[in-house]
Amino acid sequence: MEITKHPSRQRPNTCLVCHQKTLNWLIEDTDTSLSLCDKHTNDFIKRQLDPQAYFTLRAETGVIYLIHEDFYDPYTGVALQPVDRRS
Numbered sequence: 001m002e003i004t005k006h007p008s009r010q011r012p013n014t015c016l017v018c019h020q021k022t023l024n025w026l027i028e029d030t031d032t033s034l035s036l037c038d039k040h041t042n043d044f045i046k047r048q049l050d051p052q053a054y055f056t057l058r059a060e061t062g063v064i065y066l067i068h069e070d071f072y073d074p075y076t077g078v079a080l081q082p083v084d085r086r087s
């Protein structure tokens with residue numbers, strides 16, 4: 001499944017994970033609109049957030065599809081099924 005992101009029409013915001021200024025991205029196919037910087041949006045889409053980012057995001061959003069327990073170990077935050085898009 002190819003997931004894409006679009007800037008929403010909301011005003012600029014700060015990243016939920018690292019708090020730098022960013023747009024509010026609408027993550028397509030997930031019914032999720034999140035304020036994440038470019039790096040954290042891409043890591044989120046590719047299911048490869050680092051453990052600290054995973055725990056920070058989970059604390060903000062609760063468990064949502066792209067961070068549910070098949071994709072991240074709920075105790076260690078280790079990404080279990082990162083999407084490999086190297087080409």
Ligand SMILES: [Zn+2]
Nearest residue numbers: 015018037040
């Ligand atoms: Zn960030």
